[in-house]
Amino acid sequence: MDSQKIAVFRKENFNAAHRLHSSYYSESENQVLFGKCNNPNYHGHNYTLIVKVVGCIDIKTGYVIDMKVLGNLIKENITEKFDHKNLNLDTSEFKELNPTAENIAMVIYTILREKLETKFELKITLYETERNYVEYPA
Amino acid sequence: MDSQKIAVFRKENFNAAHRLHSSYYSESENQVLFGKCNNPNYHGHNYTLIVKVVGCIDIKTGYVIDMKVLGNLIKENITEKFDHKNLNLDTSEFKELNPTAENIAMVIYTILREKLETKFELKITLYETERNYVEYPA
Amino acid sequence: MDSQKIAVFRKENFNAAHRLHSSYYSESENQVLFGKCNNPNYHGHNYTLIVKVVGCIDIKTGYVIDMKVLGNLIKENITEKFDHKNLNLDTSEFKELNPTAENIAMVIYTILREKLETKFELKITLYETERNYVEYPA
Amino acid sequence: MDSQKIAVFRKENFNAAHRLHSSYYSESENQVLFGKCNNPNYHGHNYTLIVKVVGCIDIKTGYVIDMKVLGNLIKENITEKFDHKNLNLDTSEFKELNPTAENIAMVIYTILREKLETKFELKITLYETERNYVEYPA
Amino acid sequence: MDSQKIAVFRKENFNAAHRLHSSYYSESENQVLFGKCNNPNYHGHNYTLIVKVVGCIDIKTGYVIDMKVLGNLIKENITEKFDHKNLNLDTSEFKELNPTAENIAMVIYTILREKLETKFELKITLYETERNYVEYPA
Amino acid sequence: MDSQKIAVFRKENFNAAHRLHSSYYSESENQVLFGKCNNPNYHGHNYTLIVKVVGCIDIKTGYVIDMKVLGNLIKENITEKFDHKNLNLDTSEFKELNPTAENIAMVIYTILREKLETKFELKITLYETERNYVEYPA
Numbered sequence: 148m149d150s151q152k153i154a155v156f157r158k159e160n161f162n163a164a165h166r167l168h169s170s171y172y173s174e175s176e177n178q179v180l181f182g183k184c185n186n187p188n189y190h191g192h193n194y195t196l197i198v199k200v201v202g203c204i205d206i207k208t209g210y211v212i213d214m215k216v217l218g219n220l221i222k223e224n225i226t227e228k229f230d231h232k233n234l235n236l237d238t239s240e241f242k243e244l245n246p247t248a249e250n251i252a253m254v255i256y257t258i259l260r261e262k263l264e265t266k267f268e269l270k271i272t273l274y275e276t277e278r279n280y281v282e283y284p285a
Numbered sequence: 286m287d288s289q290k291i292a293v294f295r296k297e298n299f300n301a302a303h304r305l306h307s308s309y310y311s312e313s314e315n316q317v318l319f320g321k322c323n324n325p326n327y328h329g330h331n332y333t334l335i336v337k338v339v340g341c342i343d344i345k346t347g348y349v350i351d352m353k354v355l356g357n358l359i360k361e362n363i364t365e366k367f368d369h370k371n372l373n374l375d376t377s378e379f380k381e382l383n384p385t386a387e388n389i390a391m392v393i394y395t396i397l398r399e400k401l402e403t404k405f406e407l408k409i410t411l412y413e414t415e416r417n418y419v420e421y422p423a
Numbered sequence: 424m425d426s427q428k429i430a431v432f433r434k435e436n437f438n439a440a441h442r443l444h445s446s447y448y449s450e451s452e453n454q455v456l457f458g459k460c461n462n463p464n465y466h467g468h469n470y471t472l473i474v475k476v477v478g479c480i481d482i483k484t485g486y487v488i489d490m491k492v493l494g495n496l497i498k499e500n501i502t503e504k505f506d507h508k509n510l511n512l513d514t515s516e517f518k519e520l521n522p523t524a525e526n527i528a529m530v531i532y533t534i535l536r537e538k539l540e541t542k543f544e545l546k547i548t549l550y551e552t553e554r555n556y557v558e559y560p561a
Numbered sequence: 562m563d564s565q566k567i568a569v570f571r572k573e574n575f576n577a578a579h580r581l582h583s584s585y586y587s588e589s590e591n592q593v594l595f596g597k598c599n600n601p602n603y604h605g606h607n608y609t610l611i612v613k614v615v616g617c618i619d620i621k622t623g624y625v626i627d628m629k630v631l632g633n634l635i636k637e638n639i640t641e642k643f644d645h646k647n648l649n650l651d652t653s654e655f656k657e658l659n660p661t662a663e664n665i666a667m668v669i670y671t672i673l674r675e676k677l678e679t680k681f682e683l684k685i686t687l688y689e690t691e692r693n694y695v696e697y698p699a
Numbered sequence: 700m701d702s703q704k705i706a707v708f709r710k711e712n713f714n715a716a717h718r719l720h721s722s723y724y725s726e727s728e729n730q731v732l733f734g735k736c737n738n739p740n741y742h743g744h745n746y747t748l749i750v751k752v753v754g755c756i757d758i759k760t761g762y763v764i765d766m767k768v769l770g771n772l773i774k775e776n777i778t779e780k781f782d783h784k785n786l787n788l789d790t791s792e793f794k795e796l797n798p799t800a801e802n803i804a805m806v807i808y809t810i811l812r813e814k815l816e817t818k819f820e821l822k823i824t825l826y827e828t829e830r831n832y833v834e835y836p837a
Numbered sequence: 838m839d840s841q842k843i844a845v846f847r848k849e850n851f852n853a854a855h856r857l858h859s860s861y862y863s864e865s866e867n868q869v870l871f872g873k874c875n876n877p878n879y880h881g882h883n884y885t886l887i888v889k890v891v892g893c894i895d896i897k898t899g900y901v902i903d904m905k906v907l908g909n910l911i912k913e914n915i916t917e918k919f920d921h922k923n924l925n926l927d928t929s930e931f932k933e934l935n936p937t938a939e940n941i942a943m944v945i946y947t948i949l950r951e952k953l954e955t956k957f958e959l960k961i962t963l964y965e966t967e968r969n970y971v972e973y974p975a
Binding site for chain 5: 566568569570572573615618620621622623624625627628629662682695
């Protein structure tokens with residue numbers, strides 16, 4: 148029964164450098180488009196990541212998913228990969244792809260979607276700053 | 286494809302005075318209904334506004350919408366209009382309409398809906414206090 | 424018209440002790456499954472509860488529901504019941520049921536659903552810690 | 562022994578309207594000095610108040626002061642006085658005195674200082690917004 | 700030179716059950732004094748601990764103290780000791796001592812003071828809830 | 838009279854990239870000392886800066902210092918200098934100096950101390966993350 152579906156959320160953080168730059172545009176167009184976010188020497192953020200997993204409660208454990216298991220999944224696949232890294236230089240995902248909050252959220256979704264059992268629905272919320280954040284899928 | 290839809294959020298603040306008072310009721314009924322919120326001399330709040338915009342990622346920029354553009358849209362149409370104002374006295378919208386959080390959120394939605402391209406979905410979250418907030422549409 | 428639907432949210436807190444323990448498992452299985460959360464002497468949390476009520480704005484009051492009424496409903500039926508209690512020992516709901524965040528949220532939903540007029544939709548968000556929280560229904 | 566001194570803190574909130582206006586200046590000077598904060602129709606804030614009390618631990622209770630007692634002292638003398646009020650119009654303290662955060666903090670200090678036993682040291686922190694706050698005495 | 704002194708802060712959390720009960724009073728006096736906090740079956744909190752260390756900057760590292768070292772000191776001596784524990788039953792410190800926030804802060808201070816080099820000053824802030832917290836020494 | 842002294846606080850943010858690296862040590866010593874914070878490609882943070890100014894209340898304005906003046910002072914001298922910058926590469930202050938939170942706070946103090954009238958006392962709080970922050974002078 149659908150009304151049995153419940154969502155659990157796990158919050159994690161990582162701190163990374165990045166630079167907004169699109170290979171579809173010239174240097175000067177990038178400068179106009181992204182302004183100070185285009186700084187060639189990079190800037191950085193404390194990213195806050197919230198992973199939402201929707202499923203049914205296991206009647207025996209009372210869990211949708213063990214939060215320690217979910218926390219470790221995030222740490223092994225996301226935090227260790229992105230924390231204290233330069234997203235443009237140190238990660239294969241953003242060699243070509245512009246590391247906007249939107250694209251980072253989609254990349255995180257794609258990585259976790261493969262690791263998470265298919266019976267679970269998944270949603271990613273990513274805060275770039277306290278004032279700017281994204282959610283995927285909407 | 287719908288799974289491409291992603292949401293971006295922008296948080297802004299404004300500080301305003303208001304008084305809850307409904308023209309459908311007598312003075313004494315208003316007093317009973319709204320209690321201390323009916324104070325004829327007004328009281329006030331630090332409102333926190335979160336604007337959610339849902340759309341597709343532009344493959345070239347990596348943005349749903351440029352947050353600077355969205356931030357300016359909110360500042361020009363909402364913050365400058367309501368910040369450091371008395372909602373009942375200084376704004377045309379609440380001359381007749383009771384400035385409850387629900388009505389303020391709907392007014393903000395209506396203003397921004399007209400300014401935002403129709404390809405985007407829009408949702409407004411408005412915190413009146415840390416403990417009381419509303420979301421429109423639900 | 425559905426677009427008239429608006430959500431209001433009310434945040435409350437309660438502080439309680441609990442122990443995760445499932446009657447479906449042996450003592451040693453419980454120890455493996457729930458680790459330090461299985462401590463027979465209990466541990467505790469500051470739970471943050473957010474109650475979301477969806478309905479139409481009453482054109483005369485400008486309210487979906489009076490927040491004082493909703494706040495009192497939560498205090499009388501939830502906060503007074505669970506605050507400064509041992510969930511496993513002091514409440515009938517968790518005599519058998521494992522007091523995971525998921526199950527606590529469902530219990531709170533069931534209690535409030537009966538007290539709230541059927542015209543309103545209801546959703547419960549429960550924070551066990553700042554990093555772990557649940558939402559029911561999803 | 563001085564090293565026995567410990568501080569306890571209690572946080573409360575109140576929501577009020579105010580207008581910055583100084584009787585030392587002309588209307589136009591007030592407008593220049595206080596800008597939009599001088600709006601004659603008032604604006605408002607959610608004030609967050611933190612009361613710090615320094616004293617010795619009572620060896621029998623383990624308390625410096627009972628937080629319920631301190632909380633009630635604040636509610637009876639501050640919150641009920643200022644919450645949902647217009648500071649300029651509804652309170653005797655700000656009939657002449659400009660209700661800046663500095664002056665509000667000093668007024669709260671003066672009120673509570675008289676109510677609190679002299680053996681306790683007192684400090685007031687008052688947030689006007691998340692970004693602007695004051696502390697008295699420094 | 701004293702003006703070279705700088706403070707560093709490290710925040711950690713632990714979740715514990717406790718019961719306020721003083722051996723200086725009878726059962727009924729305890730009930731009157733501590734009210735619902737005296738519940739014999741315990742209740743609990745998410746405690747937030749902030750450790751402040753004051754010292755001089757090491758000119759070679761640019762650190763007062765390595766935050767990883769400080770974080771591990773807190774984890775090994777405080778978090779592992781108190782997290783997911785019943786303070787009254789599971790810890791030797793509160794067998795006799797009433798686990799008020801004041802006493803917990805002083806116990807944490809005493810433990811860390813012994814582990815921290817004497818050249819550093821130490822201060823403990825402990826949040827029992829978002830609204831109630833203590834600082835030692837004052 | 839000293840009891841007239843009151844403190845005002847202004848919070849601002851900036852987002853920057855940095856790398857911990859000390860010229861007093863070899864490459865391998867730096868790697869051991871600073872671990873992942875030594876990443877040669879940089880990482881980054883959302884820094885939160887709180888500027889505390891202590892002075893007397895101007896009896897005519899009710900201000901210690903105009904928060905708009907203080908806010909602009911911070912923006913012109915700190916935020917514009919450091920926001921969306923690589924601290925090691927883009928700023929003269931950290932060409933040689935290791936950009937630890939301690940050193941950044943001292944640099945900000947030195948810059949603002951020169952700009953602020955000598956009658957005011959100044960203190961800087963700098964959050965590198967929600968869990969790690971520093972205060973200068975202590």
